[in-house]
Structure formats: structure tokens, C-alpha cells
Amino acid sequence: MTVQLSGLPTDVQDAVAGTRARVAALHAELPRWELVVWTAGNVSERVPGADLFVIKPSGVSYDELAPELMVVCDLQGDKIDDGTGAHLQPSSDTAAHAYVYRHMAHVGGVVHTHSTYATAWAARGEPIPCVLTMMADEFGGDVPVGPFALIGDDSIGRGIVETLQGSHSPAVLMRNHGPFTVGKDARAAVKAAVLCEEVARTVHIARQLGEPTRIPPADIEKLFDRYQNVYGQPARQEEQHA
Ligand SMILES: O=C(CO)[C@@H](O)[C@@H](O)COP(=O)(O)O
Numbered sequence: 001m002t003v004q005l006s007g008l009p010t011d012v013q014d015a016v017a018g019t020r021a022r023v024a025a026l027h028a029e030l031p032r033w034e035l036v037v038w039t040a041g042n043v044s045e046r047v048p049g050a051d052l053f054v055i056k057p058s059g060v061s062y063d064e065l066a067p068e069l070m071v072v073c074d075l076q077g078d079k080i081d082d083g084t085g086a087h088l089q090p091s092s093d094t095a096a097h098a099y100v101y102r103h104m105a106h107v108g109g110v111v112h113t114h115s116t117y118a119t120a121w122a123a124r125g126e127p128i129p130c131v132l133t134m135m136a137d138e139f140g141g142d143v144p145v146g147p148f149a150l151i152g153d154d155s156i157g158r159g160i161v162e163t164l165q166g167s168h169s170p171a172v173l174m175r176n177h178g179p180f181t182v183g184k185d186a187r188a189a190v191k192a193a194v195l196c197e198e199v200a201r202t203v204h205i206a207r208q209l210g211e212p213t214r215i216p217p218a219d220i221e222k223l224f225d226r227y228q229n230v231y232g233q234p235a236r237q238e239e240q241h242a
Pocket residue numbers: 039040041042056057058059060090091092093112151
């Protein structure tokens with residue numbers, strides 16, 4: 001039987017409303033940072049305290065996205081009776097997002113784009129080598145490549161999870177497709193998507209002039225640890241561990 005949002009406890013309904021607002025607002029970051037063309041990207045976030053997540057409706061222009069249009073799904077990726085009406089179907093990548101939420105408990109947000117430089121690396125099936133301190137900071141090493149997988153079932157999600165397990169990286173380049181990123185929340189996943197495109201572009205440019213030099217693994221670990229645990233304002237650091 002389909003879950004009815006209006007029948008859930010008030011605190012869950014309030015949590016859904018807050019998640020819808022955040023996810024709707026974060027979609028504006030995708031065109032802002034030139035990570036998408038047309039509607040080719042999506043953001044989702046887990047609803048705190050519920051086995052639900054919120055994701056963009058498929059094919060809807062970013063200009064039209066509003067909190068009340070965000071689709072609410074269970075962790076199997078099935079839309080609940082969320083008040084958006086039957087005409088609004090969730091993103092075509094919903095199954096992939098749902099698989100990540102079911103298999104990566106620490107992940108609270110997922111983003112998918114087709115950003116140009118990261119997607120070019122995905123087309124070549126080549127990991128982005130860790131040759132920049134920004135890569136060590138955010139990705140803790142190379143940005144890995146996941147397998148080619150067709151959209152529509154658990155294949156992409158399984159490829160994301162299997163590739164990211166054992167990696168510090170919050171980004172994976174799905175072969176012949178494009179980047180997927182994860183984070184503790186949707187904002188962290190959007191940040192990872194922005195920085196993934198930035199380093200993909202920089203390393204691509206560096207490669208035009210010669211072979212960039214890799215950062216030694218011990219230094220990568222030091223940089224990653226500092227950035228993940230020291231960078232930013234103390235208050236934000238506490239938030240990060242909240
Ligand atoms: O890559 C694809 C389709 O192949 C999707 O990620 C992209 O078009 C975005 O689709 P949605 O608008 O989220 O359904």
C-alpha cells in the first residue's frame with residue numbers, strides 16, 4: 001500500500017518539508033556552476049528520521065523547480081502519495097539514488113550531473129589522477145571510474161556503491177555516462193560535484209602541456225585529514241560532526 005505523506009507523524013511531515021526546500025534550492029547550484037545543460041542533472045537528500053528521500057521530478061526545468069514539486073520516495077525508490085499528483089514522476093536516476101541510500105548509511109545526499117570535463121574523463125574510462133592539493137583535500141586520492149551501466153534499475157547504483165567502497169572519494173565517474181557524487185547531505189554532494197568538475201578541467205588542461213606529477217600517498221592522507229577535520233570555522237566543524 002502506498003504511504004500517504006499526510007498520514008505520517010507531524011514531525012516527519014515537517015522534516016519532509018525542510019528537505020524539499022533544501023533540495024529545491026540546491027538544484028539552482030547545478031546551472032549556476034555550469035554543471036548541467038537543459039535538465040541533465042539531479043539532486044536528492046535523505047529525510048532525517050524517516051526511510052524516505054526527496055528528489056527532483058524528471059525532466060522539469062530548473063527554473064520551475066519549487067519545494068512543492070520535489071518528489072518524495074521510499075528507499076526502494078517508489079514515489080509515495082506526497083501530494084505532487086500522479087503526473088510528476090521522480091528523476092530517471094531515482095533507482096540509483098535509492099540504491100546508494102540503502103547501501104551507504106552515512107550518505108545523506110546524492111547528486112548526478114553530466115558536467116563537461118568530468119564526463120569527458122568518464123567517456124575515456126580514466127580515473128582523474130590525484131595531482132592537486134584540492135583533490136587530496138576533497139577526494140582523498142584519485143576520482144575513480146565506475147562501470148558502464150544502463151539506467152533504470154539497480155545497475156548504476158550498484159556500480160556507484162561498489163566503486164566508492166574502500167575509497168575516500170565522494171565522487172565516481174560512471175563510465176560513458178558521467179559523475180555521481182555523495183555527501184553527508186545534499187549540500188555536501190553538490191560541493192563534491194562542483195569540485196569534481198573543477199579538478200577534471202584543471203587536470204585536463206595540465207595534461208595538454210605535459211604529464212602532471214602525482215602527490216605522494218602520505219601527503220594525500222595529511223591533506224585529506226586536515227581539510228576534512230580542520231578546514232573552516234570551528235562552529236562549522238562541530239556542525240560537520242553533528
Ligand atoms: O542521464 C540521464 C538520462 O540518460 C539523466 O541523468 C538526466 O537526463 C536527468 O534526468 P532527470 O531529469 O533527473 O530524470
